Amino acid sequence: MRIDIEAGGVLCLGAMSAFHLAQINLGLLKAPLDDPAMAEFTAAFAPINALADASPGFVWRYTDEGRDDATLTRPFGPDLLINFSVWRDLESLWDFSYRTDHLDLLRRRREWFDHLDGVRLVMWWIPAGTVPTLGEAGERMELLRAQGPTAEAFTFRTPFGPPAAAPDPAAPGART
């Protein structure tokens, strides 16, 4: 497997990057989560979430208040399940997505999810140490929808490296 990431070599090779990769993806549920048809999928939540948490490069994932998963929050539609997380870089997200047991769930996604037209996944770089919001995620999806892949909103198919310069924490408006 090879991901060609343009530029950014100095920052992302070996050294701690000042940026982390945020991603959100949506799944259009074929049936409510408590439907027997979804049982195998819901049974996979806990082990796959645990696998993500233990994966190299994992930084953060969105969870509902008082729960260890994100099955209740549906900001983008009543049947749109969200999967929202932050990773060290493109490689670590790729390895978790496609080189662990998570791949088997993706392979079987049509058993549980209907085909979704248009944007169902977006990635973007965030300053390391910050936590992305659902509002931001919605904006990035809109950006990808409107402009196609750019450094601000992209996918694995057309990846972009992290911004070349580290954000100046003293700069006005910089988030911490």
Place this chain on the structure above:
Amino acid sequence: MTDDSVIDAAGLLADPTRRRLYRYVTEQGEAGRAEAADALGIRRTLAAFHLDRLAEAGLLAVELRKVSGREGPGSGRPAKLYRRADREFGLHLPPRDYASAAHLLAEAVERSGAEEALYAAAREEGARRAAERGADAPRTREELAEVLRGCGYEPAAEGGRGALRLRNCPFHSLAAAHPPLACGMNLELLRALVAGYGTGFTARMAPRSGEGCCVEIVPDSAADSKNNED
């Protein structure tokens, strides 16, 4: 589409010694000059000569690395280690471009959400291939490995589990662009093929980081207690 460097590279492999060296390196994953020479029973200078020719042609990649555990004078000089290069060589005469067609078809399957149709077609193809061999079907793990080798999977026996790891993904560039789709297709193909032989083995998804196929072949008995070894 087929440039001359591909023909030159293929031409290099016409030499039996070079071909054996190339195969040895790909089987080992990584090999130095001395071990390759020893394995083939040829002089080290000859092995070094041919290995470097293969590297010049882009068939092998070279890395200079200090071999650990060596002390004293001479240990400071890094050894040349060879492995198969990432570049893919395709030689079709007359020129053909099935890879581009495969990528376009995969894109269309994903856009239309027709994954299950592809999986079903792959299952039928696997069963058809298994039936094609009829009485000639593999009977043992070794014979099964031989068949899979012929399909380009580069199988390797693994430890005490009686499993076969597949060290090469024949659909590599497609799988890199469309992982769940291509890996799912491959799994269905292998599962139907291996089940069709009735050799007592099962294909299952077992991706690992790094290169190689995400499917492994395990004895039916091991398949029942799934995913316990991680």
